[in-house]
Amino acid sequence: RASKEPPNFLYISHEADEKHVDAMNWDKLEFGVIPTDYMYIMICSDGENFSQGHLAPYRKIELSPFAGILNYGQGILEGLKAIRTKDGRIQLFRPEENALRMKMGAERLCMPCPSTEQFLAALKQAVLANKRWVPPSGKGVLYIRPLLIGSGPVLGLGSATEYTFLIFATPIGSYHKSGSTMNLYIENEVRRATPGGTGGIKSITNYSPIFRTVQKARAKGFTDVLFLDAATGKNIEECSSSNIFIVKDNVILTPPTNGTVLPGITRKSIIEIALHLNYVVEERDVSLEDVLAADEVFCTGTAVDVIAVSSITYRDKRVEYRRGKETVFCKLREMLTEIQTGLIEDKMGWTLLI
Numbered sequence: 001r002a003s004k005e006p007p008n009f010l011y012i013s014h015e016a017d018e019k020h021v022d023a024m025n026w027d028k029l030e031f032g033v034i035p036t037d038y039m040y041i042m043i044c045s046d047g048e049n050f051s052q053g054h055l056a057p058y059r060k061i062e063l064s065p066f067a068g069i070l071n072y073g074q075g076i077l078e079g080l081k082a083i084r085t086k087d088g089r090i091q092l093f094r095p096e097e098n099a100l101r102m103k104m105g106a107e108r109l110c111m112p113c114p115s116t117e118q119f120l121a122a123l124k125q126a127v128l129a130n131k132r133w134v135p136p137s138g139k140g141v142l143y144i145r146p147l148l149i150g151s152g153p154v155l156g157l158g159s160a161t162e163y164t165f166l167i168f169a170t171p172i173g174s175y176h177k178s179g180s181t182m183n184l185y186i187e188n189e190v191r192r193a194t195p196g197g198t199g200g201i202k203s204i205t206n207y208s209p210i211f212r213t214v215q216k217a218r219a220k221g222f223t224d225v226l227f228l229d230a231a232t233g234k235n236i237e238e239c240s241s242s243n244i245f246i247v248k249d250n251v252i253l254t255p256p257t258n259g260t261v262l263p264g265i266t267r268k269s270i271i272e273i274a275l276h277l278n279y280v281v282e283e284r285d286v287s288l289e290d291v292l293a294a295d296e297v298f299c300t301g302t303a304v305d306v307i308a309v310s311s312i313t314y315r316d317k318r319v320e321y322r323r324g325k326e327t328v329f330c331k332l333r334e335m336l337t338e339i340q341t342g343l344i345e346d347k348m349g350w351t352l353l354i
């Protein structure tokens, strides 16, 4: 074991991944894993406090086969972006929101969590250490993945004996291969989230149960699946990795975050921008009928960004939506992008320069 490794249950391997930042073709970025130079790691061994966080070379990690994360899925993920502005600076977007959301998820999953200050300090270190991997402006972003896991061994059902907080990063391009629009398929059998469940937090266990459903929809040519609420099957909730908005007669509607819908940070920002631009926004149940009668539909998420939906298919009905420069979607997206990329002054106070 190298001297800098944490003393407890999670070990960092010696084997280095090869990294080729000089050979990167920034014009060909996809949404995939490209190892960067460093990761950040911080341990909690007493069930309450995280301490001695440090940067380590990005490496594979070793865990006990009994680790809480591997056996009982005790884990929370986050996602955020470091964006290079037109004049070459690097900025983060609302990172304190990620810290708060991780805390909310950790409480639900009975885990201790780094404080907001610890989260932000760790984030800055991880981004600075990997700054050569932040793509040139307009070519992509550095996607940052904070992860909180039960790393200690456990057998009887209950909280792990040790927790590990990690931050690692990879440069990314567009999430959906289709590029700038989505064709959605409304799923009627599988539900993503149930009342009282974990749909409203970024539990790692929320994702694999929908892989098969998304895979089947993609095989039929759809970009993604739109899930219905479990209680009635009459209202839309969200897609596999994004929140959804509809626009009807210039009123913007989106399902409420009442425990089964993830409180997306891009979702929240789009609502705030819409209100700033004097649109009416309603967070309320959005029925299948509302969706099929909408003028515009779009999705939001850190990874997917703000992306137009060109069609939705439900059973054998396919509805197409308005697109183009004059849409509400375009106006909202434009303002968000301009703030995120430093093209306009950030009067909202959302960006954090690194």
Ligand code: COI
Binding pocket: 078, 079, 080, 207, 241, 301, 302, 303, 304
């Ligand atoms: C994100 O948008 O950051 C996400 O976490 C989605 C991810 C599961 C691909």
